[in-house]
Amino acid sequence: MTIESPGGPSAATALLDVQRLRKVYEGKGRGVEAVRDLTFTVGAGELVCIVGPSGAGKTTLLRCVAGLLNSTSGKVVLEGRTVTGPPPGMAVVFQEYGRSLFPWMTVRQNVERPLKEKRVPKAERQRLVAEALDAVGLAGSHDAHPWQLSGGMQQRVAIARAVAYEPHILLMDEPFAAVDAQTRADLEDLVRALWKRLGVTVLFVTHDIDESVYLGQRVIVLSNSPTVVLEEVPIDLPDERDQLTTRSAARFTELRGHVYRLVQRAKDGHRPQD
């Protein structure tokens, strides 16, 4: 196993620390082991991507980290505290943008609701909402309802909601799996830009290998289910990335090829010696 990969931070400075996480779904008489043994850390301000073959328990992992699901054993520690339910200072962007926005609220109300829950004073709240919607390019859609917007714009609302919340860690669960390719590229650049501007820690789950290499500082490759970490790949691409030059860089192709082979092997059932 490659737990202490060269690019990874030590556990002492880690914002998120996942230790020997295991999740078994209990069925009638027998359980299904989705996640076997996951250990990794994410440092403060890092952008880490998790990639794995479909059905690799990526969503299970993310739901455990988010405190939406109890793990069977092992633990998730966020900012020094063990996660037992959704912790403060965390925001999640789900894949199903159409279902994660409240359809009975306007765009503004959707972004504002979590801030009201946090008891942010009104003036501050209005500033945060306006800035967040500005940042995702939706300054003109405050009073629209989510269902009046296109899929990509709906996901922008969800991102704005997460950003306005000012989280310490932002979890993204295959957020762009359901939008078209052009929108997807725009949204990837948006995530990079927001991350750099706000200094927020991002854990980004995807099944798209290109996306993981393009976005991440580090890519954690998962085995197939029951899931363990296959390898952690540090992405030593320059910090300034853009769709054209980065994706055509030789190093990008190399890294992409490496991750691609890993995922391919994971699909074939290759696992580190148990």
Place this chain on the structure above:
Amino acid sequence: MSVMDAMRRFLLLVTVPALLVAAWWAATANSTDFFWPPLSKILGTFGETWFDGRFTADVLPSLARLLAGYLLALVIGAGLGVAIGSVRVLRAFLEPVLEFFRAIPSPVLVPVLMLFAGIGNGMKVLVIVSGCVWPILLNTVEGVRALDEVLRDTARCYRMRPHSRLVHLVLRGASPRIAAGARQALSIGIILMVISEMFAASNGLGFTIIQFQRSFSIPQMWSGIILLGLIGIALSAVFHLVEARALNWYTGLRRSQRES
């Protein structure tokens, strides 16, 4: 253009009812049949029958009882519905019992509740509540159950407090189903308002209409039937207005889903 559209819609709306009324008028114009008096005579007695004291003595009390019973049923039905819909064990425990109570035709509750509450206002409101509460309750349970899983997760992630989760997630999310139940409950409520008064009362619409029938005041009886019909139409129109306003987002959402 929109004015023309509105005109067209209005014409389509009123043409056939107007023709029906005209046909009724013509068919009974020279009627000497005791049971089918001329429509002109019925309408002639309408004003003196209902607006000469009976409006405040009979019509308003009826409507007040309906309103009280209906609103109580709405609060109780939605409240219990949220509780039952949120707790799986409670739902399984109560399902057959609720299924049974829903299946009892609510008018038979009139004699039962008369035992407990006499024949006063309390009994009638109770009858209306006990009839209206079931469709609201059962629809609320379904609405709460059908709440989107991702939306629930979102509410948890942003640490929405129980109170605002109830208001902004559960009740709003279940509101289309609650409204569907409330619509059924409204027509049941009107039936029960009339029945409870026909069965045992000293005032009210149902009571008065039955008195007219028993004393063979036929045009007055007809005017009562017409008044009941108009009340039914008016209440359903009010309901539609309120619903259209409250569920504005839902009609829009459905339309956008259909188009995609």
Place this chain on the structure above:
Amino acid sequence: MTAVPAHAAERGRGGRRHRPPPAWALGLAGLLCLTAVLELAPRAGLVRERFLPPFSEMVSALADQAGTGAFWHALLETLRGWAIGLAIATAAGIVLGIVIGGVPLLRAALSSTIEFLRPIPSVALIPLAVLLYGTEMRSTLLLVVYASFWQVLVQVLYGVQDVDPVARETARSYRFRPLTQVRTVLWPTALPYVLTGFRLGAAVALILEITGELVIGSPGLGKQIAVTQTSGAVASMYALVIVVGLIGVAVNAAARAAERQVLRWHPSVRGEAVS
């Protein structure tokens, strides 16, 4: 995915989380609790027995009733009135629904009118029915037909509206005769809606059947309830209310079963459930 025995899975932190009992057992427990409350509340003096006799007394009253011819006669009258009324309303609703729905002009002129007439409460017709037919069964039948007709009609109209325009055009371009068009295009699409209308109509018909008997005094269980109430036979009255409730449960269950049975072969339900 790898399957592991449940006991191994439960050894983790979640530990001894026992599964809740199955739904049917809970439901049965709910019914038992209801009967227990009905038995014990009057016995313990929480409710006066004059208002709510213990459940056992209701059962014995029911047994007494079941020994009389009058009870069975009334039951039969109720079911007969319900069935005849529902049959008339269903037939009329289907025929008129297809005619109105199938002819665009009629539909445009009448759809708003139907929305307009539908909320007129059926009980408004009670005095008229009494005048015309007295306490005969026909009095109640009028109410039953009127009330359940709207349920069927509105659903059939929804169904006809749901017909795929392409299928309709195809049928027309092949010059199907009107009746053939109805049989091959309209009817199959509308069938699920017709069944929904039938189910809703069946429940409403039962309500109005009992209402008519109760208020007008036409023969049936509703009339028996009114009689037991005025004569102070409270246990018998509750017994009859329970019987009526059970008929209601049976009607709902039967209509749902019929719906499932017919629609099992129906292509339109492959995708989504019919509510």
